[in-house]
Amino acid sequence: MIDPRALRDDPDRVRAAQARRGLSADVVDTALAADEERRTSIADFERLRAEQKQLSKQIPQASAEQKADLLARTKTLAADVKSAEAAQTAAEQDWREALMAIPNVAAEEAPAGGEDDYVVLETVGTPRDFAAEGFEPRDHVELGRILGAIDVERGAKVSGSRFYFLTGVGADLEMALTQLAMDQARANGFTTVIPPALVRPRAMEGTGFLGQAADDVYRIDGEDLYLVGTSEVPMAAYHSDEILDPSRFPLRYAAFSPCYRKEAGSHGKDTKGIIRVHWFDKVEMFVYTTLEESFAEHQRLLAWEKEFLDKLELAYRVIDVAAGDLGLSAQRKFDCEAWIPTQGRYRELTSTSNCTDFQARRLDIRGRFEGGTSPVATLNGTLCAMTRTIVAILETHQQADGSVRVPEALRPYLQGREVLKPVE
């Protein structure tokens, strides 16, 4: 939710941000009108309520005939108060809905436009030239089969399309990546967390996943519970309804959880392998800090993501995601995309968003500052999404005989193995 006061004071800034996202500014006018309506209804209710309280207070000491008179007046007043209250509740709800429909105000720096209007900020490393090396790279599905690491056939048999089993070195790789990621996070002051992957509607709603994104979310039948698509959801809701002490900021958490996604709009896309799946595990960084500090923290999250990819010796580029592709909550977003040899292109491996105070408002997370409380900023960033990272590692570090060289940083977590060898 955007700042209602800022909307009232400077609606043109919000209109401009909507334009950068390629969205209509109608929601702005709807929200402003709803705000007017809301404040009028509040004034009406409060005036009647104050009068009712005044009269009510007189009743106990009143004489018999005074009492009868008072009772008659308060009785009709009570009905008025009730309807005024109902009107206020309705107006308040309309206002809230109108406000909730407005996405976070995109950063001035975020490129205008949609999905394809990103700006490449930098390119790190060079994609391997397999032609020069004299062999055709195998894709991760084949490598996964040769190494006994990924079993997509049985995944489909047991759970359906877009499911898989990680076996042997595949499972070992996930464990190793998790440990490497957690060690890096811990060294940088993150608290390691294993959060619940099932959450209530409030958590989903608060993080902005029940709007247009709702199609992609699994709901538990008859339970009022959702499977999270990222641990951003439980970690944002972790401090919901709390007033935090800013002297302890930034609060940094590194959460490991499964992620579940319906991938509703992606039929036919990435049908092979484990690039796009209904479930994967992920280590996610999540930070609570002040609005002022959030911009610098966003850069730090990006730096940590790059550090992790560097350790895995991957070639990647960093893009500044365009306003129209930010999603509901983000004010700015950077994606790290790794080179996938058999696809001949860069694919998103990690993503970091500054949600400023947008989620904090929805989830009522404030800090106690001089001069009162105010919403804090939340940020998130992928440290390691297992499946895609495994794809990138296998394809990038494969050798002509189908074996895979293990990046040095990962070796201590893989029992010292330097090479993953094909199984018989």
Place this chain on the structure above:
RNA sequence: GGAGGUGUCGCCUAGUCCGGUCUAUGGCGCCCGCCUGCUAAGCGGGUUUGGGGCUACAACCCCAUCGAGGGUUCAAAUCCCUCCACCUCCGCCA
């Protein structure tokens, strides 16, 4: 899953049976001031959160807020219903 109990403004707590004097008691902590070689103690005051009005987003006035949401009533912390969380016991279980 079954039975019972509990939920009060940071923490603890009075109040709930018998609705109005609750603009919610007291203690601890914290903040400001006084006192004081210093510290401690003592004394006085303050200390939920959100919103509206008015405005310098000050002061002030008002409304809401006793786990959440409904209901009864002129009036609800107090009575009724639903939900949530926690505790105890039983059952089941990794």
